[in-house]
Amino acid sequence: MPTLKHKITPHLWYDKEAREAAEFYVSIFPNSKITNITTLHNTPSGDSDIVSFKLAGQPFMAISAGPLFKFNEAISFIVYCETQKEIDYYWKKLSAVPEAEQCGWCKDKYGLSWQIVPTLMDKMMAKGTPEQIDRLTQTFLPMKKLEIAALKKAYKEQQKNKKRGANK
Template sequence: MATLQKITSNLWFDRQAEEAAKYYTSIFKNSKIGRITRYGKEGFEIHKMPEGTVLTVEFWLEGQQFLALNGGPLFKFNEAVSFVINCETQEEIDFYWNKLTQGGDEKAQQCGWLKDKFGLSWQVTPTILPDMLADKDSAKSESVMHAMMQMKKIDIAALKKAYSNQLQHH
């Protein structure tokens, strides 16, 4: 049995928990699916799930544990919670962006944020961005923020250009 981490993200799906876990583990390296539990007869009058339907799926992405729950249509994901994918290279950004936007909501793409086909929000973010935004030179950080606000998928080269063009002005 795998060791449980102290805090695990629980993702509520209508009935797509197993499909989602398989989808996410196919995208991220160092990923796997763990135990799958199923609904029994008990509680049917409340949960209305047929006996044998998947209840939960444990899965790991990059070593981070998640739990997918088939809880019915009562709750939906929204942008108040998102998962940040820290990317070292443009190739990484392109890979995750292209995989996770397939079938997703194109209207929800802005500043590196996207909403996947299950309605879950992700931030595909270059690891250099926080340092640029925290730069003590406000002209640099503002230039990077301005450039980022124009983007859907983050373009590292364009961020670096916005950052370095400010250097030439001082």
């Protein structure tokens, strides 16, 4: 039996587009590829493709098995980004439903939800004071695509205010 590097693999259900979606995703993310496609014949929903693929090294599977289930916002995938350029790139590639955009969340053309998040945000949330975290939250809540410069400014503003108060 082969040793599995990842014990958990997301499995995505598509009506008919599993292969197309996998090809779309691997074209966007580096270190990505389709690793296997198996077609099951004579299933209750007709011929079904099962597609194994990797996105940024993370294994995924997808199936084309009919219109029984749809994606919703209860499940999303987070894409961590180091720079605004990276955020802009993934946002442009993945966001296809403008009305679904909120707080760094977007929805792709297949209905799958993504969160495009700067890595810096997790660091600020983990190390910030309650005031800094509140300021950061009030800044990102009205945003659609997250803007690193605005998030940094909101976070640092608290530090400036503290220094001013100490100098009085």
